[in-house]
Amino acid sequence: MDLYSLALTDVAKKIKNKEVKIKDVLDDIYSRIDNVEPKVDAYITLTQKLAYERAQELQQKLDNGEDIGILGGVPIAIKDNICTNGVKTTCASRMLENFTPIYDATVIKKLEEAGAIVIGKTNMDEFAMGSSTETSYMKKTKNPWDLTRVPGGSSGGSAAAVSSDMAFAALGSDTGGSIRQPASYCSVVGLKPTYGLISRFGLIAFASSLDQIGPFTKTVEDAALMLNVIAGHDEKDTTSADIEKQDYTKALLNDVSGKTIGIPTDFITDGINKDVRAAYDEAIATLKNAGAAIKEIKLEYAKYSLATYYIIATAEASSNLGRYDGIRYGYRAKDFNDLEDLYRKSRTEGFGAEVKRRIMLGTYVLSSGYYDAYYKRAQQVRTLIVENFKKAFEECDVIMIPTAPNTSFKFGAHNASPLEMYLEDIYTVPVNMAGLPAVSVPGGFDSNGMPIGIQFIAKAFDEKNMLQVAYTFEQNTTYHKERPSIQEGK
Amino acid sequence: MKDYEVIIGLEVHAELSTNTKIYCNCSTSFGADPNTHCCPICTGMPGTLPVLNEKVVEYAVKAGLATNCEISRFSKQDRKNYFYPDLPKAYQISQYDLPLCLGGHLDINVNGNKKTIGITRIHIEEDAGKLIHDAYTGDTLVDMNRCAVPLIEIVSEPDIRNADEAVAYMQTLKSILEYLEVCDCKMQEGSLRCDVNLSVRPVGQKEFGTRTETKNLNSFRAIHNLIEFETKRQIEVLENGGVIHQETIRWDDAKGIGYAMRSKEDAQDYRYFPEPDLAPIVLSDEYINDMKNSLPEMPHLKKERYIKEFGLPEYDAEILTASKYTANFFEKTNAICNNPKAVSNWIMGDFAKMLNEKELEINESKVTEENLACLISLIDKGTISSKIAKQIFEEMFETGENAKDIVEKKGLVQISDEGAIKEIVQRVVEANPQSVADYKAGKDRAIGFMVGQIMKETKGKANPQIVNKLLLEIINK
Amino acid sequence: MSVSKEDVKHIANLSKLNLTDEELDKYTTDLSNIVDFANELSNINVDGVKPTAHILDIKNVFRKDEVDASYDREEILKNAPSKDAGCISVPKVVE
Structure with missing residues (x-):
């Protein structure tokens, strides 16, 4: 068996037990990348040199009998909007094509303390704005299950890398579904933690009140392990929750007896693909058979999440992206007449169309005379959505819905109408609005053989309950064991 | 108008x-x-x-x-x-x-x-x-x-x-x-x-006029001059039938002129x-209560205390407490020499004048509280005359040297020995018979002239009270 | 169109973006569609509902007033497109 196809937990064990050298694991993963990357295009930057240096250092420690951490020697990929000291961090934008951070994000420090090795930075929608990774300035990442289709987005590179065994795990970021939706499209596990569980320090902001970092893994067990490493209070992030550390692997029990699973029947309506609907019904049956109680619940405000999201997220983004002005870092236009011209040309040439669209929408909803009608009202509706979920969780432990209404689509399918593409986020966005944890787990395939994801949502900071249900679902299905053959068309 | x-x-x-x-x-x-x-x-x-x-x-x-x-x-x-x-x-x-x-x-x-x-x-x-x-x-x-x-x-x-x-x-x-x-x-x-x-x-109009804004003025003088300038400018514009635009004024402090910067079409x-x-x-x-209790004595309360505790005139108390640094200087100096009015006079008088000239705050000067207190004590003890003290203070201000050291170094100790002074007085009286005659004819000014001569001979060190006393004794003998 | 061309020109100016005529047309349509979609929120009764300020119930998150070493200037200016005399250089700022 090739090393690269192992789960993270298994390869970590092999390294710790000295069954394999860290260098061998790296050799294996980079040779896998050599073979597969030309087809998939998941990475923007590969960091072999740093990775091999670090491998040597870790191996030496291990050979000296020192503890190298729970991720000791495991190669991991990082979405290219998470700052890595001395390694380019581009946000897949022309604006930051040559930007090299001078500090590490808190999650990078945590990963390194746990012994992980960063092997590269993954492709994404520009500034995480998109649902297909097509807005990347750098390249088009393909879905490993069908190279003519999108991997989802915005963390498409991370999802594709894990799905095609080019990394044992990857970090992504989720503002409106950017971890869960590509996880669903690529048939891997994608976890968006509770807002505040993971430090955002070093995550290049898209929408500050919604952004959250989370892992892509091959199994639920690996996701729990990754969460153990990256979760925790950070005094550099005001919005990071100051709560006790937990061991999420303790939730890995194949048991849902006594658990109530909420099914929001008023939210899962006609817009859903019939194969996804069938997979969802099957998932309900699976959990019922495993001993869970199934309960219909109401989420009457969830349908307003998308409109709310596009107001709040773009408003925050329009402000967060003001700093890209061609002065301190990033792209500066070549020819300009004066300062104003420098600003305008640098931003006009440095940003892609989708980013500009969202900056302008955000500017519009914040501008004088529109603030109350849009931004303020959206934050009020957000309160209603939060309360909606609170009430729902009085009746159930975990809510289950499909991750996306459809499966992966062909490149360019949504070029004409941005709004249509936005609608792909309908099932993921409510979770961000309410700041809740959610995980997408492989839950089947459509008639084209494209993956379907099932999403489990829990109360804030109740990742354990969520993981237990997700783990039970995974252990009672086989979808997570199937791997893509990496070729065109199915 | x-x-x-x-x-x-x-x-x-x-x-x-x-x-x-x-x-x-x-x-x-x-x-x-x-x-x-x-x-x-x-x-x-x-x-x-x-x-x-x-x-x-x-x-x-x-x-x-x-x-x-x-x-x-x-x-x-x-x-x-x-x-x-x-x-x-x-x-x-x-x-x-x-x-x-x-x-x-x-x-x-x-x-x-x-x-x-x-x-x-x-x-x-x-x-x-x-x-x-x-x-x-x-x-x-x-x-x-x-x-x-x-x-x-x-x-x-x-x-x-x-x-x-x-x-x-x-x-x-x-x-x-x-x-x-x-x-x-x-x-x-x-x-x-x-x-x-x-x-x-x-006057009498209820609504405010259109206002202009001038940013980042960083001296009292600039604030004062800008206001005088802008007031005059706006009145002139209105008097000539013009309108004031809501705009930013750029103030050129050196030239004492403000420039109106046209407001942009694209309002902020x-x-x-x-x-x-x-x-x-x-x-x-x-x-909030903790913060309240941690506030130091504020200037208006300090002022009242100065009047009551030190018996200072309101005018003095106002000036001394206007700045924390001045008040601190005053209190520390007085704690050593215990002569509030003298300390106040020094701080508001020569000292203030010199600080002004050099554009210094009191805490930036070379003169320390101990040093000023020492100077005042020397006067109080009669070791030096207040005239000499002014001279010493100038040196203290320039060099930061101790008052006592300056006195000793320059031999500025006041001569209060009546025998020594009497000898000089005698000599001056003998050398100026005309002045003596003038005095006796009722011209008081003649005394001043003779005192001046005596001080000249003693390089200002003679105790002026003793000089006066002896001079009158000798002339009237 | 719920968003006019003039609106789009104005927000492009505020955002420091240049738009071609084609882009202006396209963005006017796109933004109008999205704003129309967002207008569904105007049907919701939000009387007396507090806007969400923070999803977590946080307050008074402070830092102690203790100095840490700053970064080397070379690091701070490393990514700057144009620099001079230890500073970032920009075209003349007209006051």
Whole structure:
């Protein structure tokens, strides 16, 4: 068996037990990348040199009998909007094509303390704005299950890398579904933690009140392990929750007896693909058979999440992206007449169309005379959505819905109408609005053989309950064991 | 010409004297090499986040309490969005609709007349960087050391009516901030500066006229001159049938002229919204009470105490307490030599004159409290004359040398030995028979001449009282 | 169109973006469609509902006023497209 196809937990064990050298694991993963990357295009930057240096250092420690951490020697990929000291961090934008951070994000420090090795930075929608990774300035990442289709987005590179065994795990970021939706499209596990569980320090902001970092893994067990490493209070992030550390692997029990699973029947309506609907019904049956109680619940405000999201997220983004002005870092236009011209040309040439669209929408909803009608009202509706979920969780432990209404689509399918593409986020966005944890787990395939994801949502900071249900679902299905053959068309 | 009323409101920016910046741990100290007090956070690098410095809240609350403001139990920070090269994030974190302090007032004293000026609000915000014009290349250089240095903005009500009131308000505010030790108030370094909003209206008119704004005035003189200038300009415009545009005035302090800068078509729209990266500030009654109890004695209370405790005239007490540094100097000096009126006279007299000439604050002078106290004691003990003392003080001011040392070094000890003085008096009387005759003829001035001669011979060291006594004795013998 | 061309021109100016005529047309349509979609929120009764300020119930998150070493200037200016005399250089700022 090739090393690269192992789960993270298994390869970590092999390294710790000295069954394999860290260098061998790296050799294996980079040779896998050599073979597969030309087809998939998941990475923007590969960091072999740093990775091999670090491998040597870790191996030496291990050979000296020192503890190298729970991720000791495991190669991991990082979405290219998470700052890595001395390694380019581009946000897949022309604006930051040559930007090299001078500090590490808190999650990078945590990963390194746990012994992980960063092997590269993954492709994404520009500034995480998109649902297909097509807005990347750098390249088009393909879905490993069908190279003519999108991997989802915005963390498409991370999802594709894990799905095609080019990394044992990857970090992504989720503002409106950017971890869960590509996880669903690529048939891997994608976890968006509770807002505040993971430090955002070093995550290049898209929408500050919604952004959250989370892992892509091959199994639920690996996701729990990754969460153990990256979760925790950070005094550099005001919005990071100051709560006790937990061991999420303790939730890995194949048991849902006594658990109530909420099914929001008023939210899962006609817009859903019939194969996804069938997979969802099957998932309900699976959990019922495993001993869970199934309960219909109401989420009457969830349908307003998308409109709310596009107001709040773009408003925050329009402000967060003001700093890209061609002065301190990033792209500066070549020819300009004066300062104003420098600003305008640098931003006009440095940003892609989708980013500009969202900056302008955000500017519009914040501008004088529109603030109350849009931004303020959206934050009020957000309160209603939060309360909606609170009430729902009085009746159930975990809510289950499909991750996306459809499966992966062909490149360019949504070029004409941005709004249509936005609608792909309908099932993921409510979770961000309410700041809740959610995980997408492989839950089947459509008639084209494209993956379907099932999403489990829990109360804030109740990742354990969520993981237990997700783990039970995974252990009672086989979808997570199937791997893509990496070729065109199915 | 109609009579006009001038309506002035001031927005004062005070840099808080915290050790670190408002949202990161970089030093706030002034005068470092460009871009050496910077980190990824204060230079707005992608991915960074702000964490509020607790001292900023403390200092702002103290300023609010000392200016009779209501302290908000719930307050938040907001983003003010605009592009400028000195603003790395393209937004300034400030406070919009829920500032820390609201609705205070200050009592000012203008030429003996008291007046109350309302304070609308005080909020916290971050400072911007510094732009330096590069004369060689013609470009502008950006120094980010000052980026995110904490500021409070103190907004007055439009209660000020002329330049004198504006200056008195600024002086009072400066004094309070110094007493609180929340701002070093070095106006020439820009740590205390003010924006002037000014409009005029014919007396009797209810509505305000259109106002202009002049930013970043950093001396009392500039504030005074700008107000005089702008008042005159606006009245002239109106008198000539013109209209005032809402625009920014750029003040050229050297030339004493303001230039109106045409307002742009595309009006600023700052798109304020709540800062999602920062938590609300929620203050308890207990916290606010603790702050109240920690406030130092404020100038108006100190003044009353000086009158009662030291028996000083109100005028002296007012001047001594106007600045924390002066008051401290006074109290420390007097604690040593215990002669309040003499200390007061020195501080308000020669000392003040010399400080003014050199544009120094009292705490920046070479003269220490111990040194001035020593000088006063030497006079009180009769070791030196007050005339000599002035001479000594000048030297103390120049060199910082101890009064006693100067006296000894220069042999300036007063001659109070009657025998020695008598001999000189005798000689002077004999050498000036005409003066003696004049005196006897009723010309008192002749005495003055002879005293002068005696002092000349003793190089001013003779005790003048003894000289007078002996001179009269000898002439009248 | 719920968003006019003039609106789009104005917000492009505020955002410091240049638009070609084609882009202006396209963005006017796109933004109008999205704003129309967002207008569904105007049907919801939000009387007396507090806007969400923070999803977590956080307050008073402060830092101690203690100085840490700043970064080397070379690091701070490393990514700057144009620099001079230890500073970032920009075209002349007209006051």
